[in-house]
């Protein structure tokens with residue numbers, strides 16, 4: 400389905416990002432993997448893909464740093480000459496209650512989750528304009544819509560991503576680049592490992608499907624959105640949370 | 647072997663037809679229902695031989711509960727062993743000329759509601775026991791942009807019927823989740839089906855131009871673009887999205 404497409408997944412050294420990168424490889428896309436601290440994991444992932452005959456590129460990326468993004472896109476330009484799919488996945492969530500959030504925590508969370516997404520989109524445009532059907536998929540969170548277990552700094556950053564998604568969808572429609580957001584509920588991952596058992600039990604209790612989601616399920620959704628036959632879907636936020644929140 | 651089966655209402659044309667074709671590409675056995683017998687026949691003729699063998703059609707008036715029951719129970723009983731059943735409640739529509747609310751009699755209002763809801767009610771109730779027995783089910787209901795946003799040239803009867811589908815889907819998702827059944831809604835924007843294109847081509851282009859201006863992508867959608875959304879929610883790969891509404895509208899409405 401995605402043969403001949405080039406997909407960049409930010410923060411793909413582990414977790415959901417890694418699952419997305421692997422799913423793209425399953426669909427035969429060329430993949431750009433980025434890491435922040437997890438250089439070794441990223442290299443292992445690349446190796447795994449190459450043994451499957453997938454063209455995979457690995458690069459360091461700090462999404463809060465504009466220069467870092469520019470270097471990454473230069474590299475992608477040199478290597479592939481194009482970019483069809485951008486998944487802004489890199490994100491952090493440190494569960495902190497409102498009164499304990501320092502200005503530093505706040506700024507850092509917004510920088511990674513929201514500003515990082517903005518920078519990713521902004522600098523991708525020149526390359527993506529060359530694609531006949533560009534795709535930007537931003538990983539928000541159901542916490543943006545309901546409030547959540549990771550605190551207000553996280554919820555605010557992820558709500559910002561949804562606003563950004565809608566405006567970008569309007570502007571980039573001219574280049575036939577669609578922009579959508581995915582809002583996962585709690586997905587079984589290192590991030591949810593940081594939640595207390597009590598919190599997890601409460602979440603599962605309130606989820607009609609009575610379980611957490613799996614990284615592979617989010618990854619499949621991302622790939623379906625990247626499907627070139629569905630250009631008309633843009634500006635939307637898709638919730639994947641086992642039916643806990645039904646807007 | 648596990649059989650993947652999909653039932654689609656309103657399969658003879660437009661979004662339903664595109665959906666049936668796409669499910670066939672994904673190796674499903676498809677059961678297409680429609681009143682338009684000639685349309686169904688034409689669709690079957692257009693398929694490859696191997697696909698034709700996986701396609702069953704029933705020309706029925708979808709408002710006739712008893713007849714649907716007879717036809718479908720027969721079809722469903724044919725499958726033995728494990729089946730992964732998907733139901734796409736696609737049939738629906740409005741009158742060509744929409745009246746203002748003040749001019750809509752209760753009978754007219756009710757008629758459009760019944761047309762959009764009764765087949766969904768019948769088919770869903772027919773499929774649920776099978777899905778529950780299998781511990782697997784996937785239902786996709788097709789609503790409309792009209793349920794999401796007030797549009798000129800659309801009546802309150804249609805807007806109400808399509809909004810009801812969203813409420814119903816959300817509620818059903820919750821009721822049947824523990825049985826392993828997911829339920830979602832797709833809301834197409836303005837889609838260039840043969841029916842819409844006919845209307846579109848025969849009216850003042852100035853009006854069309856104004857409509858296009860409200861769509862960021864500046865064009866109508868295609869039936870197959872909506873079918874892609876239906877198939878991805880409705881296929882066996884989706885086990886965690888439930889109770890969701892997916893808008894496929896070129897950016898016309900982004901909730």
Ligand SMILES: NC(=O)c1ccc[n+]([C@@H]2O[C@H](COP(=O)([O-])OP(=O)(O)OC[C@H]3O[C@@H](n4cnc5c(N)ncnc54)[C@H](OP(=O)(O)O)[C@@H]3O)[C@@H](O)[C@H]2O)c1
Nearest residue numbers: 410412414415434435436437461462489490540585586590
């Ligand atoms: N897990 C959930 O339940 C859940 C639910 C809803 C939404 N989400 C969202 O889904 C996305 C992925 O979550 P996850 O659970 O997979 O998280 P994770 O396991 O913690 O992985 C986060 C990824 O982001 C990278 N990263 C962190 N800071 C970065 C920075 N400054 N620059 C570039 N990359 C950076 C990490 O790279 P290194 O490891 O290389 O440092 C890692 O690859 C996030 O946006 C998260 O908010 C997750």
